[in-house]
Amino acid sequence: MGRHYDLAIVGGGIVGLGHAVAALRRGLTVAVVDRASSVEGASVRGFGHLCITGQEGEARAYAELGRELWLTLAVEAGFWLGEVGTVVVAQAPDELAVLEEFRDTRGGHDVRMLTPADVRERVPVADGVAVGGAFFPADLQVDPREAAPAIARWLDAHGVDFFWQTTVTGVETGRVHTSRGRVSADAVVVAVDHEVDRLFPGIAEAHGIQRCGLDMLLVEADFERPLTAPVLTARSLVGAAGFAHTPGVDALRERLATERPDLAAFDIDQVFAQRPDGSVILGAARRCGDDVPPFQSETAFELLLEGARSLFGLGRVRILERWQGVHASAADDFLVSSPAPSVRVVSVTSGIGMTSGLGLADRVVDELFATAPGVLTAAGAARSH
Ligand SMILES: Cc1cc2nc3c(=O)[nH]c(=O)nc-3n(C[C@H](O)[C@H](O)[C@H](O)COP(=O)(O)OP(=O)(O)OC[C@H]3O[C@@H](n4cnc5c(N)ncnc54)[C@H](O)[C@@H]3O)c2cc1C
Known part of the structure; x- marks a missing residue:
């Protein structure tokens, strides 16, 4: 020194x-x-x-x-760094509408709209789950x-x-x-x-400044095919800054919260990122405050797993790890x-x-x-x- x-x-x-x-x-x-x-x-x-x-x-x-x-x-x-982009899966017309509004502000080069078949080509969501989606080609992924x-x-x-x-x-x-x-x-x-x-x-x-604690899972599951990119759902969009000015986002946030108060109670968004070894990082349930309680709710983990099972039509999902990450928020x-x-x-x-x-x-x-x-x-x- x-x-x-x-x-x-x-x-x-x-x-x-x-x-x-x-x-x-x-x-x-x-x-x-x-x-x-x-x-x-x-x-x-x-x-x-x-x-x-x-x-x-x-x-x-x-x-x-x-x-x-x-x-x-x-x-x-x-x-390892993947120039893989991001796939956003829309599961309802209002989700697709917000993605289209986002495409209109950013342009078709940055935001490419996907048909249900395009979505399934990129990520193995269950048949009939996606009404469409979007692909963000500039996004990257690291382990x-x-x-x-x-x-x-x-x-x-x-x-x-x-x-x-x-x-x-x-x-x-x-x-x-x-x-x-x-x-x-x-x-x-x-x-x-x-x-x-x-x-x-x-x-x-x-x-x-507050602390936000995120409960996370690493899982192994019988995905039909590997995920070619991180997968987001509407729940992850409604909090993203880029979507804050899309006309339909407030109504979408409201609808998601009303429809699934259990997910809203744990502030759950749904993000899936597959690591090079095939395991999938799945999250997150979020709690923010002056401190983050160290006690993780099993109900939140069950909701995260249920989200994964229904989106990808999964049978067996094996939890490999659970952990909590904390970041600053303001x-x-x-x-x-x-x-x-x-x-x-x-x-x-x-x-x-x-x-x-x-x-x-x-x-x-x-x-x-x-x-x-x-x-x-x-x-x-x-x-x-
Ligand atoms: C679960 C989770 C998922 C996330 N996913 C993403 C994502 O996919 N994409 C994205 O862009 N961002 C993501 N983030 C946010 C991102 O991880 C953080 O914003 C970023 O890692 C912050 O980096 P940092 O270096 O400030 O903090 P940290 O990585 O936490 O590093 C801070 C360091 O400071 C050290 N330290 C603290 N106090 C002291 C001290 N008094 N003396 C010496 N050392 C000290 C700690 O030991 C630590 O190593 C996620 C965050 C979490 C929690």
């Missing part, structure tokens, strides 16, 4: 790693400090669905930049268990110093205080996702706060950090380090080495 760095990053999830990638590409020296012994937060607990098309505004800009960064990193760091850890290994091999099992207790300009001593750096980025409420409670309160999609000069607290507060985190991090590093010919200086900090 004796060395001085250009950038010290707290948090080794995808957002922290994204800052490390951006800094490394700009020739900066980087340290990453994480209290865990490996990447184990939200970044390995999700679907690995890079849902670029469903984003809007700032999130879409970060997602599009992130798309390029993911494509490059997959080659450099050597992990979340593999991707962020591979990026961390690649960064390590390229000279980024990792301090695992090291808890950060506070940061100030030029310094990170940890359970193993001090890390000194020109600039500091804190990328601890929902833990921002523990390290910077004032910032979390000012931005209305009214704004992103938190970028500056509690001290050359210190940035960065969190994706909309549950789309895998999609947007790399792009956001690249922009934060751009802003933090003002580039002059041949010199990189941390904005607001005197260079001390």
Whole structure:
């Protein structure tokens, strides 16, 4: 810890790693400090669905930049990335109508409407279940268990110093205080996702940051054929920012909630992502608040399984794993706060950090380090080495 760095990053999830990638590409020296012994937060607990098309505004800009960064990193760091798109299955006319409205705003290149037969060609939904659907060709998929850890290994091999099992207790300009001593750096980025409420409670309160806990399953099932892409249903659309302005989305949300209050009670959306080994990640039941209760409801898991069985006409579904992932949530999609000069607290507060985190991090590093010919200086900090 004796060395001085250009950038010290707290948090080794995808957002922290994204800052490390951006800094490394700009020739900066980087340290990453994480209290865990490996990447184990939200970044390995999700679907690995890079849902670029469903984003809007700032999130879409970060997602599009992130798309390029993911494509490059997959080659450099050597992990699986599928340019597979997303299949959205419409099971009722109002769901199809919202997809058509979305296509009308985005255009047929980004949003391709599917007939029931097209849907079945791409994913093995049960006969008669789909009234149609849509395909988002730009979307990507990674295996979340593999991707962020591979990026961390690649960064390590390229000279980024990792301090695992090291808890950060506070940061100030030029310094990170940890359970193993001090890390000194020109600039500091804190990328601890929902833990921002523990390290910077004032910032979390000012931005209305909550924790969202998602109950998830990994299953093995007798799918007729592999899923060629992550599969979304209307339940996942009604919460996506890109659909917020489609005229029919409010009525659809209302109909879904009225029709299935049991699913609404557990805030269940239905997303299915098949990993390269054939197992399928299935989720999620969501609870948000100041804290996430550690007790997972079996009823929510049963509802998730029932959704899978009816959509794909499955007989046997074997649960391989259950887990909970937590991410930050707030009214704004992103938190970028500056509690001290050359210190940035960065969190994706909309549950789309895998999609947007790399792009956001690249922009934060751009802003933090003002580039002059041949010199990189941390904005607001005197260079001390
Ligand atoms: C179940 C689930 C499914 C998801 N699916 C998707 C998806 O398909 N697509 C998508 O785009 N997004 C998805 N997301 C959202 C996405 O996973 C997150 O937005 C993203 O992973 C956040 O990355 P992060 O680096 O900020 O957080 P994390 O990956 O949680 O990393 C934060 C790190 O900070 C460390 N840390 C915390 N406090 C301290 C401290 N005091 N000292 C040192 N280290 C500390 C932690 O150990 C952790 O390693 C999902 C989220 C969940 C929970």
